[in-house]
Amino acid sequence: MQVTAPCPISRKQLVRAHLARYVDRILDYILPKVFGNRSAQMAASLPSTFSAMLNAYWAALTNRVGAVAPCSGFHHAGYGFGGGFCTFEGLMEAEQDLLTKNAARKISILDLDMHWGNSTQAIIDKLGLAKQVAH
Numbered sequence: 001m002q003v004t005a006p007c008p009i010s011r012k013q014l015v016r017a018h019l020a021r022y023v024d025r026i027l028d029y030i031l032p033k034v035f036g037n038r039s040a041q042m043a044a045s046l047p048s049t050f051s052a053m054l055n056a057y058w059a060a061l062t063n064r065v066g067a068v069a070p071c072s073g074f075h076h077a078g079y080g081f082g083g084g085f086c087t088f089e090g091l092m093e094a095e096q097d098l099l100t101k102n103a104a105r106k107i108s109i110l111d112l113d114m115h116w117g118n119s120t121q122a123i124i125d126k127l128g129l130a131k132q133v134a135h
């Protein structure tokens, strides 16, 4: 088993799955995070939190075996809003990174959380990704 430190995800990467204005307002402490604070320290931790999922996607693609991100997928954060305990949608952030870098043509998301990943589906619909797969 190999354990790696996450590399913080950039604003540019975050806006691939989220409304740019929403990303800016969260990271600039204007909007409260879904857990109700405007803490600069909490905002500064978000890029590293979401990079864990992104790093796991890339590790699995590289090692062809698999990888684990010891975090949730944050599947309740919508395109322009947070939900549940989720500020940004980590599954779709990682998915968009691979697709925009042409590292994958198709990606399946297996979400084993007890709840339906409402924001995963909403972002897929918003970005028209289901249509891309159908073609």
Ligand SMILES: [Zn+2]
Residues within 6 Å of the ligand: 075, 076, 084, 113, 114, 115, 116
């Ligand atoms: Zn959930």
